[in-house]
Amino acid sequence: MVYCINHLCTLRRNPDNAKNCLACGNSLLINGRIRLLRPLRSLEENLYTNTNVFEVEDVGTKSHPESQIRVMKVLKWSEPKLVELVQREARILQIIQYPGIPESARDDYFTFKLKDTLLELHCLVMQKVEGENLRQWLKSYGRIPQNVAFDWLSQLINTLDVVHSSGFFHRDIKPENIIHKPDGKLVLIDFGAAREITSTYLAKVSTNGGSSTGLGSGHEVTSVITAFFSPPEQMNGQAVPQSDFYALGRTFVNLVTGMSLMDLPINEKKGRLIWRKYAPQIDKPFADLLDDLMASSPGQRPQSTQVILQRLNKLPYQSKIYKLIKSKKTLFIVLVTLITLGLFAGFKVFLPLMANNLVLQGKKSEIANDSQTAQNYFNQAIEYNSQLKLSVSQFYLEQAARHFNDFKLAKKYYELALKYNDKDISAYNSLAVVCWQLGEVACALNNYQQILKLKPNDWEGYYRLGSFYDQEGKEDLAQEQYKMAIKINKKAVPALNDLSRLRNLKEDYTQASALALEGLRLTEDPKLQAALYKNLGWAKFMQNQYNEAEKYLQKASDLDSKRIDAVCLLAQVQEALGKIEDARLSWEICMLARTTQQDVFKWRQELLDRLTKNGSNAIL
Missing domain, CATH: 3.30.200.20 (Phosphorylase Kinase; domain 1)
Structure with missing residues (x-):
């Protein structure tokens, strides 16, 4: 073939x-x-x-x-x-x-x-590079240990050193663009977004800020964006060689945690990922290097590949020192010395050490699938030191994240995490998602409501509950929650967007348009803008304002190529305008594209019903 x-x-x-x-x-x-x-x-x-x-x-x-x-x-x-x-x-x-x-x-x-x-x-x-990309590798084998991370980072920095020295930078480093060959060597692929490092280019970046809208936007400096991997300056069309370091750092956080970057929390003050607790195999010196690579400003990152290579050369020695300081043997020597010097005054001083040891034994028992013994260890440890509750809860959260694809096991670990820390809103949210995946609607609802009890003025909590009702087909209840979210935060754009969609379903097109326009006024996020333009175009279509509808739906499709619902609506608008060839192409995309958008299935069925009733050539 x-x-x-x-x-x-x-x-x-x-x-x-x-x-x-x-x-x-x-x-x-x-x-x-x-x-x-x-x-x-x-x-x-x-x-x-x-x-x-x-x-x-x-x-x-x-x-x-x-x-x-x-x-x-x-x-x-x-x-x-x-x-x-x-x-x-x-x-x-x-x-x-x-x-x-x-x-x-x-x-x-x-x-x-x-x-x-x-x-x-x-x-x-x-x-043709034989092997699998690192996204596939991670899916097959899970998070990588530190020795593998060190080897891979060294290989890629040496490759970037050659690329940067040749006068280019990549601009699209991510796991999918790195191939792991059978011999363990890595190959960096897809240089379609690469740029030349020239004084002219850097001058454009520093003076006009480049283009934030991608190809064809009017500026010569175009931005190439991959969600969660592209640095802030690249999203504004101002990529520089140090932008590659940010993407590389985030790639390795993905690899050492085994978690999607979108699932990792962010330190709001510093704008940095909170990831270290999800990668306990990575020691502090190596983690510090990854965080430096991901600094929010290019000037805060290492300024060249040579600087990074120098730090990599020092890492093995720094790691040995760190392990020595953290080792039990070193701790034992220090304790004996302190005891000899008479600095310990009674048995109570040893309780924190005993408690930490019990926690360690509990973790080993849980990993060995002896949950009851593990909880006995944990409970005894907490009797000695109540502050260890948070540590035990965090351990169970890590186990839940590691087994998230096994929903029943993930549910067990989230419930145990909440047993030791019943104030963890993110754990309640994750448990609600797992319950919903298991079809346990009451469990999911209970956890969403628990979030609102803990944080009654959290608009996102009401939005999550609204999304749950929406997915369950309880549109009236969903609308109530979306309205509560907007009442708490008038800039809650996701809630404005989903409420706009529900008003379209209720045939309240004037209100749907108003909500979509308000959302567009408040956000610059392309994905959200695409969803809002789709709802606006939908409302205009149902009001027979076809030219406006076509404009808005085309805008939605341009902003987000995965908005198949916008294409399905566009097909109907083009059909109404008599643009038969355009409608035929849009309908083809609507029917063939993969999607989980619930409205698409309804429009597909309506088209099939029309074709069946009127004949294959009756519409297009």
């Missing part, structure tokens, strides 16, 4: 012996050398992306005389900014020859003209 390169082709799969695509007639041997074997990203999921990526057979060139399996990126549109990015990526891969970066030669970048169209596809062929 070989694939057609034409992304507009209606049937892209072809038999191995075909020379030209049976559907559109384009050659299946691209540039006289490349055969597309299989897509590395689902073609159905790629409707909104600018590129297709294929595993290909390269039958041979001057630089690669033997046939080999490689990877090819195909730019679907000749938009100048997109072409500039893929050309820059090609140039980077040609310039930098290093084991930690995919290989690509000068003749690996070329264009391909599609038959009977004006479209010219820009193609980049590169080395």
